[in-house]
Amino acid sequence: xxxxxxxxxxxxxxxxxxxxxxxxxxxxxxxxxxxxxxxxxxxxxxxxxxxxxxxxxxxxxxxxxxxxxxxxxxxxxxxxxxxxxxxxxxxxxxxxxxxxxxxxxxxxxxxxxxxxxxxxxxxxxxxxxxxxxxxxxxxxxxxxxxxxxxxxxxxxxxxxxxxxxxxxxxxxxxxxxxxxxxxxxxxxxxxxxxxxxxxxxxxxxxxxxxxxxxxxxxxxxxxxxxxxxxxxxxxxxxxxxxxxxxxxxxxx
Numbered sequence: 241x242x243x244x245x246x247x248x249x250x251x252x253x254x255x256x257x258x259x260x261x262x263x264x265x266x267x268x269x270x271x272x273x274x275x276x277x278x279x280x281x282x283x284x285x286x287x288x289x290x291x292x293x294x295x296x297x298x299x300x301x302x303x304x305x306x307x308x309x310x311x312x313x314x315x316x317x318x319x320x321x322x323x324x325x326x327x328x329x330x331x332x333x334x335x336x337x338x339x340x341x342x343x344x345x346x347x348x349x350x351x352x353x354x355x356x357x358x359x360x361x362x363x364x365x366x367x368x369x370x371x372x373x374x375x376x377x378x379x380x381x382x383x384x385x386x387x388x389x390x391x392x393x394x395x396x397x398x399x400x401x402x403x404x405x406x407x408x409x410x411x412x413x414x415x416x417x418x419x420x421x422x423x424x425x426x427x428x429x430x431x432x433x434x435x436x437x438x439x440x441x442x443x444x445x446x447x448x449x450x451x452x453x454x455x456x457x458x459x460x461x462x463x464x465x466x467x468x469x470x471x472x473x474x475x476x477x478x479x480x481x482x483x484x485x486x487x488x489x490x491x492x
Contacts (some may be wrong), residue, residue, distance in 0.1 A: 347434065349475065362386070384471040400466065402446050402467055409474045
């Protein structure tokens with residue numbers, strides 16, 4: 241190491257002499273020695289910061305949950321809750337209305353550009369949930385997107401939004417189904433249909449709850465409420481959800 245350092249200092253002195261007017265010429269050998277000496281000198285210098293591994297993060301204590309779960313919001317007990325859970329006639333009506341919603345073909349494919357079939361679903365919703373249509377401000381976004389807005393009494397509060405989509409994925413191979421995927425059949429436990437789980441169940445549930453609230457005289461809210469339903473979620477949402485998003489940004 242001393243030999244390398246000495247050669248480095250000797251060549252460095254020659255560089256300094258040039259600045260004093262003394263003529264010195266670098267040979268290829270001298271330049272190579274200078275570069276090599278600089279590299280070796282740098283590599284031989286300890287850089288403990290690069291060689292030391294960072295300490296691993298401390299594991300959480302046993303009483304600190306990895307995924308904290310917020311407390312449940314208590315549901316106020318009421319006659320209406322008991323009615324929904326126990327009234328057989330009401331439940332039969334919900335089953336029938338949901339089944340009919342499942343029977344309407346709202347399938348979209350990756351290359352779908354024509355959504356006229358969604359008009360049939362619009363007609364069914366308006367016929368089945370008249371109070372929602374009469375009470376809310378109804379907006380059709382990009383022709384087939386639906387946005388229902390119930391204005392709140394407190395203008396300082398931003399509205400909440402509850403969302404779903406009316407379209408479904410294709411049925412695939414019909415032979416893989418034990419029931420017609422557009423039958424909306426109910427066997428007492430399960431519905432057999434495209435959209436039963438994704439996502440007409442959520443959409444119909446929102447419409448049922450809102451219709452029921454309005455029937456009970458709940459037609460105004462302190463905070464505004466938005467129901468937003470897209471029509472092409474299964475193929476990316478650019479025709480439905482994207483335009484609904486732009487509409488909401490402009491409106492609120």
